[in-house]
Amino acid sequence: MKIHEYQAAEILKSNGIPVPIGYMIDNLDEVKATVETIQKESNNAAVVVKAQIHAGGRGKGGGVKFSPDLNSAVDNAKSILGMQLITPQTSGEGQTVRKLYITQAIDIAREYYLAITLDRSSSQPIIIASAEGGMEIEELAHSSPEKIIKERIDPIFGLQPFQSYRISASLGLTGHALKEACKVISDLYKSYVNSDVSLAEINPLVLTKDDRIFALDAKFNFDDNALFRQENINTMRDIFEEDPADVEASKFNLNYIKLDGNVGCMVNGAGLAMAAMDIIKLKGGEPANFLDVGGGANVETVKNGFRIILSDKNVTAVLINIFGGIVRCDRVANGIVEAVKVLDLNVPVVVRLEGTNATEAKEILASSGVAIIPASSLDEAAEKTVEVAISK
Amino acid sequence: MSILLNKDSRIIVQGITGSEGSFHARQCLDYGGNVVGGVTPGKGGQTVFDEKLPVFNQCIEAKQQTGANVSIIFVPASFAANAIKEAAYAGIELIICITEGIPVNDMVETHQYVKQQGVRLIGPNCPGLLTPGEAKAGIMPGFIAKKGKIGVISKSGTLTYEAVHQLVSAGLGQSTCIGIGGDPVIGTDMIDLLGLFEKDNDTDAVVVIGEIGGQMEIETARYVKDNISKPVFGFIAGRTAPPGRRMGHAGAIAGGADESAAAKMEIMQECGIHVVESPADIGKTVKQEL
Numbered sequence: 001m002k003i004h005e006y007q008a009a010e011i012l013k014s015n016g017i018p019v020p021i022g023y024m025i026d027n028l029d030e031v032k033a034t035v036e037t038i039q040k041e042s043n044n045a046a047v048v049v050k051a052q053i054h055a056g057g058r059g060k061g062g063g064v065k066f067s068p069d070l071n072s073a074v075d076n077a078k079s080i081l082g083m084q085l086i087t088p089q090t091s092g093e094g095q096t097v098r099k100l101y102i103t104q105a106i107d108i109a110r111e112y113y114l115a116i117t118l119d120r121s122s123s124q125p126i127i128i129a130s131a132e133g134g135m136e137i138e139e140l141a142h143s144s145p146e147k148i149i150k151e152r153i154d155p156i157f158g159l160q161p162f163q164s165y166r167i168s169a170s171l172g173l174t175g176h177a178l179k180e181a182c183k184v185i186s187d188l189y190k191s192y193v194n195s196d197v198s199l200a201e202i203n204p205l206v207l208t209k210d211d212r213i214f215a216l217d218a219k220f221n222f223d224d225n226a227l228f229r230q231e232n233i234n235t236m237r238d239i240f241e242e243d244p245a246d247v248e249a250s251k252f253n254l255n256y257i258k259l260d261g262n263v264g265c266m267v268n269g270a271g272l273a274m275a276a277m278d279i280i281k282l283k284g285g286e287p288a289n290f291l292d293v294g295g296g297a298n299v300e301t302v303k304n305g306f307r308i309i310l311s312d313k314n315v316t317a318v319l320i321n322i323f324g325g326i327v328r329c330d331r332v333a334n335g336i337v338e339a340v341k342v343l344d345l346n347v348p349v350v351v352r353l354e355g356t357n358a359t360e361a362k363e364i365l366a367s368s369g370v371a372i373i374p375a376s377s378l379d380e381a382a383e384k385t386v387e388v389a390i391s392k
Numbered sequence: 393m394s395i396l397l398n399k400d401s402r403i404i405v406q407g408i409t410g411s412e413g414s415f416h417a418r419q420c421l422d423y424g425g426n427v428v429g430g431v432t433p434g435k436g437g438q439t440v441f442d443e444k445l446p447v448f449n450q451c452i453e454a455k456q457q458t459g460a461n462v463s464i465i466f467v468p469a470s471f472a473a474n475a476i477k478e479a480a481y482a483g484i485e486l487i488i489c490i491t492e493g494i495p496v497n498d499m500v501e502t503h504q505y506v507k508q509q510g511v512r513l514i515g516p517n518c519p520g521l522l523t524p525g526e527a528k529a530g531i532m533p534g535f536i537a538k539k540g541k542i543g544v545i546s547k548s549g550t551l552t553y554e555a556v557h558q559l560v561s562a563g564l565g566q567s568t569c570i571g572i573g574g575d576p577v578i579g580t581d582m583i584d585l586l587g588l589f590e591k592d593n594d595t596d597a598v599v600v601i602g603e604i605g606g607q608m609e610i611e612t613a614r615y616v617k618d619n620i621s622k623p624v625f626g627f628i629a630g631r632t633a634p635p636g637r638r639m640g641h642a643g644a645i646a647g648g649a650d651e652s653a654a655a656k657m658e659i660m661q662e663c664g665i666h667v668v669e670s671p672a673d674i675g676k677t678v679k680q681e682l
Contacts, residue, residue, distance in 0.1 A: 089636075118496060120606040123503045123577045155500045196497055225469065226495035257637055270574060271548020271603055274629035274639055275671035278653075281632045282670050290639055323550045323557070325519075325533035354557060356533055378554065379672035 001222045003236045004052045006101040008218035012202075015191040017184050018214050022103030024052065031077040034102050035070050042104035045069050049076040052099035054241040056219070057087035063097065066105060073102065098240055106214055111204035112171055113137055114185065116192045119152055125192065127151045127163075127185065131171050133204035159189040173207070180213040181205075195233055196226030245311055252304040254293060261286025263389045264309035264318040264347075266302070268293050268327060276321050279378060285386035288315045293322075302335035306343055317348050317389035321381055324355030333361035337368040348373060348388040352381035394523040394568040395543070395588040395595070396486055396512075397462065403529055404460040404484075405430045406467055406475050408440060408447060413466035416490075416531050417445075420464070423534040425527035428458040451482035464520060464529050465489040472516060473498035480509040487579070488529050489516035499577035506579060513579025519549040519571035532556075532569060540565015542678065543589040545582050546601035547574050551629060551671070555601055558675025564682075567595040574603070582612040590620050597623040597682060599674060600665070602656060604630035604639065609656040617663035625678050626665040628653040 006024040013019050021041045023034050038047050051063030058064050063085045067073035077100055086094035111133030119126035129149045132140055141148060149170045153159050161182070168181040184205065192200045199221040206216045222233055239247050249256030255270065259277075263285045267273035270292045277287035289309060293301045302320075309315055322332050332353060340349065352375040353361040365372050373388065375381035403420065407413035408430025418441065421427045429446045436449030448454040451463065463479045465472060465488065472491040479487045487506070494516050506513045514521065520530010525539035536553055538560045546552040552571050559566065570585055572578055582600055589595045598620075602609035609628060616624050631653035633639045650656075661667045668677045 118500065118576055120576050120608070121611065123500060125500065154504070155497075156504050193497060196495055198496065223496045225493045226497065228470065229495070257634070257639065259632070259634065267550075269548060269550030270639055271546070271551035271601070271629045272554055272671075274603060274633055275551050275554070275627075277632040278629060279671050287632055290633070323553045325536075325550065325553050326531055355536060355553060377672065379670070382672070 001224055001227060001233070001237060002054045002241070003220055003222070003233075004054065004099065004101070004238065005050065005217060005219070006052055006099070007236045008220045009101075009215070011191055011195065011220060012188075012215050012218055015187045017187050018180075018212065019218075020103040020106055020214055020216065022101055024099055024101050026099045028078060028081060031074050031102070032070065035073045038102060038104050039070070044104055046105035047073050048103050048105050049073055049080060050101045050103065051080050051083070051085050051097040052101050053085055053090070053095040053097060054238070055087050055089035055095055057089050058085065061085050061087040061090075061094070063087070077102070095241070106206060106216060107209045108206045108216075109209045110207040112206070113140075113203050114188065114205045115199065115201040115203070116188055116197070117199045122152055124155060125153045125189070127153065127159075127167060127189070129167050129171055133206070137203070153189065159186060161186070175211070177207055177211050177213055184213055184215070196223045196230055197221070198223045245308055248311070249291070249308050252301070252308075254291060254301065254305060254308065256308050257290040258312060259287050259289055260314075261288045262314045262316045263385055264288045264312070264315040266291050266293055266305045266309060266318065266320045268322050272321065272323060276319060276378070276382070279382040280319065280386060283382045283386040285389055288312055298331060299335035299338050302332065303339040303342065306339050306345070310343075310345070310347070315347060317350065317385050319381055319385040320349065320351045321378060322353050322355075324353065324357065326356070328357045329353040329355055329361035330357040330364060333364040336372065337364065337370055340370045340372065350375055350381050350385040350388065352376065352378065394526060395585070395592050396570070397521045397523045397527050397529055397568060399424065399426065399526040401426060401462045401486070401527055401529070402458060402460045403427045403462045403464065403527070404451075404454045404458060406451065406463055406465045406479065408432055408445070408466075409435050409438070410466060414440060416464070416466060417441075419534070420528050420530075423528045425529065428460055429454050451478045451484065455482045455484060460484060462486045462529055463488065465491060467491060469493035469495070473502045476502050476513060476516075477505050480506045480511050480513070483509070484511060486512050486514070488514045488518070488520045489579075490518065490520055490531060491515075492517040494575070496576055499575065503577050503579060514570065515573040515578060517575045518573035518578070519552060522566075522569045524566050524569075530571065532571070536560065537569060538565035540567065541594055541596040542566050543585075543592070543595045543598040544569040544601070545585050545598060546571050547603050548601060548629065551601055554671065555599055555627075555674045558672075559599070559678060560675075562675035562679040564675065564678060567592060576606065581608055583615045586612065586616060586620055586624070590622060595622065597625065597678060599625045599678060602626065602628045604628070604633050604653050604656075605651050607651065610650065610659050613656075613660040613663035613665055616665055623681060624665045625668060625674070625681070626657070626660045627668045627671060627674055628656045628660070629671065
């Protein structure tokens with residue numbers, strides 16, 4: 001799960017990490033009073049107006065504006081709130097800006113990068129830092145990997161003070177700033193563990209001209225598997241930032257991701273679902289979605305799966321590929337027949353059922369009278385689906 | 393022969409009185425595996441399956457009284473990490489965790505603990521192991537497999553069944569099939585298992601099925617180049633997956649460019665692995681090359 005920058009700043013602040021003074025607003029009426037409050041608290045006329053969407057690259061799309069005074073802040077807020085913000089990480093249509101985060105402007109001496117995530121190779125948390133802040137870390141990893149500092153943490157013993165010191169010193173920090181940076185690193189690790197964070201990224205972490213450390217922008221992603229025990233984090237979910245079809249699917253415990261093609265697919269198991277998308281592409285089609293109906297493929301899941309796939313108007317054909325292990329294919333077949341009857345489908349459906357009770361399932365489909373195109377292998381199923389999707 | 397699991401393995405099931413646990417324990421028993429008992433805290437002293445199998449409160453009791461050396465875990469996600477640690481503490485040599493949805497932080501800690509105890513964990517979020525004709529420890533449908541000489545290692549469940557089905561259709565049986573799990577933190581990786589298959593006299597070739605996300609397939613490919621003499625076949629699911637999105641499995645998210653399916657397939661090819669382009673050609677390709 002992702003959250004907004006202003007929510008990440010709240011988490012940092014509550015863990016003792018210094019962040020610029022800032023307030024979130026979702027209404028232009030609040031701009032003037034908010035800017036005045038920040039000016040008074042920070043003793044500085046300049047503020048930064050920042051669009052709040054989940055995608056990164058907001059500055060490049062014109063969603064982050066430095067504002068030297070109240071009038072420019074109000075103008076910038078007017079132009080950003082409600083805009084369709086297009087960044088390298090959004091879709092072509094962009095994302096509607098529904099919230100603004102207005103912060104004090106900070107006098108920056110240097111920018112750094114600091115993040116904690118899981119190192120999958122060692123199965124340990126890893127701290128990644130660099131003195132080249134503000135840059136995309138992936139870019140830096142390719143162009144100058146030697147500029148990236150990495151420190152793995154033994155999860156049983158936790159982050160040790162000498163490790164925070166090593167990282168801060170490697171960033172070139174000294175004196176008071178080094179001490180502050182050590183504390184930031186240790187506090188960030190605590191929030192990483194306590195809030196079940198999957199990525200905690202401060203970019204940039206800045207050194208001010210008066211030798212202080214601030215987290216100027218932050219991004220937090222959370223482990224979906226741990227949300228059941230993170231009540232506070234759950235309240236931060238913003239469904240306006242998620243695809244409506246994904247939200248609908250999650251209500252039915254289905255795993256759905258919308259793509260740009262026209263061949264819908266319904267599969268049991270995530271690996272097989274990806275493989276089905278891949279073979280559709282190999283056969284010359286474009287998959288419209290990823291949909292894993294999971295282990296309990298029955299009448300209800302099949303029906304809901306159809307509803308979600310067909311809510312995408314680009315879909316011109318649907319491939320159902322079920323490999324029954326524990327799932328019984330005859331039950332899935334009954335589900336398909338009933339769903340097709342009830343839903344009055346207007347696109348062709350190709351069905352391939354294999355595994356437990358597959359023979360019975362084929363008989364059920366054949367004798368049902370519903371218009372289903374049967375297939376006996378994954379290859380044949382993909383080929384037939386792409387064929388009917390194109391001719392439609 | 394086979395790896396890790398055979399007809400002599402003494403298997404217990406943690407969570408045997410739950411609906412999943414009891415269903416699959418029965419299936420493993422019916423397949424012919426040597427299931428010797430189960431563990432459910434608070435239900436020790438009871439029996440299941442017409443008084444055939446004893447239930448214990450703790451793993452350590454089950455181990456002492458049955459001589460178990462394999463445990464299959466079917467407990468809910470919020471308790472599963474503790475169940476793994478309990479089995480490791482009891483010294484169960486092979487722990488197979490089927491449970492999906494365990495928090496990553498729990499697994500990070502558990503992974504370290506299991507290593508310290510010197511035992512092996514398979515999974516979590518996996519279908520387990522199947523040594524055709526001998527035993528199954530997990531949820532793979534036994535009837536689709538056939539005894540033979542191909543090893544199968546996979547991150548996925550149903551895609552493994554698809555691969556096994558294709559192998560059998562091509563006339564090829566399997567020595568052992570292992571689902572290693574689709575989570576970011578898992579107990580046993582592909583390299584460990586390839587090493588075991590290399591030493592197994594009854595395995596002639598290995599099929600490795602990976603997916604987007606993480607570096608495991610790339611590290612595996614480099615390992616194969618230097619250490620494995622038997623033919624290795626590879627498929628990577630998710631070539632059409634959009635970057636940055638989690639595709640069902642918690643670990644299936646392509647972060648950097650080198651975590652994509654295309655990048656993994658390219659490096660596997662470079663390292664001498666027979667890369668299968670289409671998921672429908674796994675069985676056919678192995679048959680042709682052997």
